[in-house]
Amino acid sequence: MIASPFVKELPRKYRPNSTDEQFTEFLREGDPLQPERLSVAWVSAMRRWMPRLLAQEPNPLPTLILQGEQDLTVDWEWNLAILAKKFPNAEIHRHPEARHHLVNEADPIREVLFEALDNFVDGFVESARQ
Template sequence: MRPIEKALATIQQTEIFFPCQEDALEEAMDTYTTFYGVKLTDIKHSYGYVMINQQKVFLQSFKPKRFQATILLVHGYFDHTGSMSHLINFLTANGYHVWSYDLAGHGLSGGERVSIDDFLYYQKVLVEVSEKYVMNEYHPTYLVAHSTGAAISLNILTQQPHTFNKVVMLAPLVRSYAWHASIIGKKMIPPFIKHTKRYYRKNTSNKEYHSFVKQDPLQHHQVSIKWLDALFLWNQKVKVYSKSNQSVLVIQGDEDRTVDWRFNCAFIHQKLPGSNIILVSGANHQL
């Protein structure tokens, strides 16, 4: 067992709740932050589990000594807080207090691996984490969400607009790539099949990152059929969501082969007419 695997097992088995006030996880978390490349110089790192709808959610806070705003960072499918270390490091270095949590079934959080019954649960977690931990009356609060995280955010923005002062969506998911083929393919899968193999597309120009993902013990190597069903169901629901005047910055790569970015950008602009969409030439899904 690699040191990181031992550390992750210790964190999951100890189940210390947020904010951790004990030294029991110090060594394990040091291994975690080193492995994922999270820089903690002059950063107060708080972490631990919170219970939401009787399920464990692993929450982390990265707080510089001085900061200008608070950011809630929400990752995408298969990923977790550690996957976003480059962005966390950039934001904390530029004076932002960053909060992030692992989605249900992802990373260190509880739940069936990379699976969900309904995207509504994702929304409930985002709302509860925001209201109980992230919101600070003394600083503006921003939301930065990638892929599936952006899909979850779309629920909030259309139903509870202006919860956040500013919102940034990175490669947002509405429909996945080759959407209609996916629907047809799903119908051909026998009901007793619960997972299908994950194919590692070249979704970034960073070769080191691409290799690292395959070795990351918190990644999963199969796609949950239940999660696909939840995505299809959510797509039917989101069609009837009301428009919102919330202003949103969307950053999208034009070489993305993970999401149907042309449809998604048009859909988001329809639901959020004030959105500003920036296309990045040559960029993939992992911006």
């Protein structure tokens, strides 16, 4: 990042990244672990990591990918395309209403996603027994 020798942090912008309003309120105002500023070093590390991910060979490991289609935190459509290539045996479950914090979504969304997770784990365990 060009500004990194001069700028070490940037103001953080909060977006509602869960449909659970109490959780998003907690993130904005009550969670002492949420930083007010975003480290430029963190962004730089992510930028260095991306080419490493893209250079990796596909992995046949069965993988579960859960993705909210209302996620405004990441470019989820691009990510899913890359992850589908890197994990060709992935099960991908997209939820049309879910956002970024899937484990902190409203109960109806979380139940659907946890059911997908339970089914994946059950199938993985069952195949390991055979």
